[in-house]
Amino acid sequence: MKKEETTEHQILDAAKDVFQSKGMDGARMQEIADKAGINKAMLHYYYRSKQLLFEAVFKNAFSLLAPQLNSILNDDSSIEEKIRNFTNDYTTFMMKHPYLPNFIINELNRNEDFILKLKDNTGFPNLEKFRAKVDAEISQGNLKPIDADQLFVNILALNIFPFLGKPLVKVLTKKDEKAYKAFTESRKTEVANFIINSIKQS
Amino acid sequence: MKKEETTEHQILDAAKDVFQSKGMDGARMQEIADKAGINKAMLHYYYRSKQLLFEAVFKNAFSLLAPQLNSILNDDSSIEEKIRNFTNDYTTFMMKHPYLPNFIINELNRNEDFILKLKDNTGFPNLEKFRAKVDAEISQGNLKPIDADQLFVNILALNIFPFLGKPLVKVLTKKDEKAYKAFTESRKTEVANFIINSIKQS
DNA sequence: AATAGGTTTAACCAAATGGTTAACAAATGT
DNA sequence: ACATTTGTTAACCATTTGGTTAAACCTATT
Known part of the structure; x- marks a missing residue:
């Protein structure tokens, strides 16, 4: 079997x-x-119990998300490449699991302590390498000065929010399901361009 | 009384x-x-009933959020000013009502049809004017070409996500409550700069 | 003081819910 | 073939939950 x-x-x-x-x-x-x-x-x-079944589901869901984050945090490419790859890969991934972001975000808000249980797991995303790389590229004059944490949150925000806020954005922008899908699809490159435009030293 | x-x-x-x-x-x-x-x-x-009490609370919450959106959508200032004002005002507002974004976003995800009940209310945010203004400034060569809806979602994302994802971001960036508050506070200007850097025609 | 109106409470109710039990079936090992 | 463990079910249980009811309690008007 x-x-x-x-x-x-x-x-x-x-x-x-x-x-x-x-x-x-x-x-x-x-x-x-x-x-x-x-x-x-x-x-x-x-x-x-319900609680333990829930935790099994949650850990499973988080274990899908974590590698997505680690890909941008731990590989050795340039910041620009990281952003292009992450924006494309993350959006592709989320279009396949559209309910995942809201589930994780909402349950973490409902129970803040819960994330601490995950924190110690191996594979839990760590920002150190990303921070160092951002600072290095700023020193090299490749990027405009920006706080690495702020940049990281901006990247997350731009990629995750369209899935979290879908019902709201759909109505505000008056898109039907098909148009919203196309909208999300085009963000795979739009978002990366938007970020890089902002931070690249010209 | x-x-x-x-x-x-x-x-x-x-x-x-x-x-x-x-x-x-x-x-x-x-x-x-x-x-x-x-x-x-x-x-x-x-x-x-519980349902009706909930709806009263939800409408009340949404009626706080809508004017925030309308301020960026309906005033007559330049896009740059809109972005600076909105980023500052919205973050200030949300620091006072930190659970509001997750409440609205999550309940809309739980029940997509619910937003349709609000849609017809007077004062429901409308994007037309914002779209026209963005397109106009692009034509004038003031802004780089960008789809107005994409820009709007980017603005929302960058401003709202730090409140939605607070528990996650706090742990990922290893900030305590105080540091996270300072982080959010500095976004009042950081986010506006980030957006304007990206779209302003130089 | 009596009346009538809305307001408030304690007690109650039926349905739903997470969880348990005890008996039964299906593998598994000897 | 038999016994033991593992998997599965129907029936059951205690508690919680949203909701109701009928009586009591104001408070203002007559």
């Missing part, structure tokens, strides 16, 4: 669906069980 | 607290009643 067919994995899969679309508080154990096609008691057999 | 002291208003006030920090699903009617210092039956006496 393949790993994806085990009951345990089917539960996690169904739980992912329900938790990510309804949040911890809105999710119902019964709905997860129904979606997984099994009895509700099985959820507790494999994951003991 | 002042308006703020009426039972109805005390309920709305308590409901705002609870809904904005715990969301629709996590909020408990009993907690709202306790916080308002009244009997739970009063909630239903004045607002009939």
Whole structure:
């Protein structure tokens, strides 16, 4: 039997669906069980409680996000390349997992301490290398002076917000689903250009 | 008796607290009643149901946000001034209402149709004037070519994200509460400079 | 002082919810 | 073949939750 067919994995899969679309508080154990096609008691057999099942889903979700961040933080390319690659890759990735950003952001807001549990994991994103690279390129006269943390948050903001704020932005800009998808698609390059325009020393 | 002291208003006030920090699903009617210092039956006496009380809170919250957006969309100043003013004013405002962005964004994600109820209200933000102004300044050679909607989303993203992603960014950048506040404070000008650097025709 | 109106409360209710139990089935090992 | 462990289910349970009710409590008007 393949790993994806085990009951345990089917539960996690169904739980992912329900938790990510309804949040911890809105999710119902019964709905997860129904979606997984099994009895509700099985959820507790494999994951003991709603809280633990939720944490399994959350860690799983975060483990998808972390490598995306690490790619911009830890590789050896120039800042400009990092930004172009990240903007393209992250947007591509999020178009496949559109509910993931809001899930993570919202649950972290609901329970600030929760992120501390993840912090110590190996692979948790670390900014040191990125900061050093930004400062180095500024010294070389390649970039205009900017605080590396501010730049990092700007990059995150421009890439993540269109997914977080989709319902709001869709209505404000009066785009339908198709137009919004095209809008997001074009941001793969637009956002990188926007950032690089701002920081590149000319 | 002042308006703020009426039972109805005390309920709305308590409901705002609870809904904005715990969301629709996590909020408990009993907690709202306790916080308002009244009997739970009063909630239903004045607002009939949890759903209607929630909608009252949500509309109230949105009516605080909308004027912030309208200020950048509808005044007659240059794009550069708009951006500088908005970035400063919005950040100042959000530092006073830090849970508001996540509340609105998250509830809209949880229920996409909900925004349609607000759409028809007078005062609902409209982008037409902003788009025209951006296009005009591009024609005048004042700004580099950029799609007005993309610019608008960039402005929103850079200003709102630090509040949405605070728990994540705090840990990633290893800032404590005080340092994060200073970080946010400095964005009042940093963000405007970042945007204008990118779009201003030199 | 009696009346009538809105306001407030304690007690109650039905439904939903996370979780448990005990019996049963299916593998697994000997 | 038998026993033991693992997986699965239906039925059940205690608690929580949004919501209701009927009576009590003002407060202003007559």
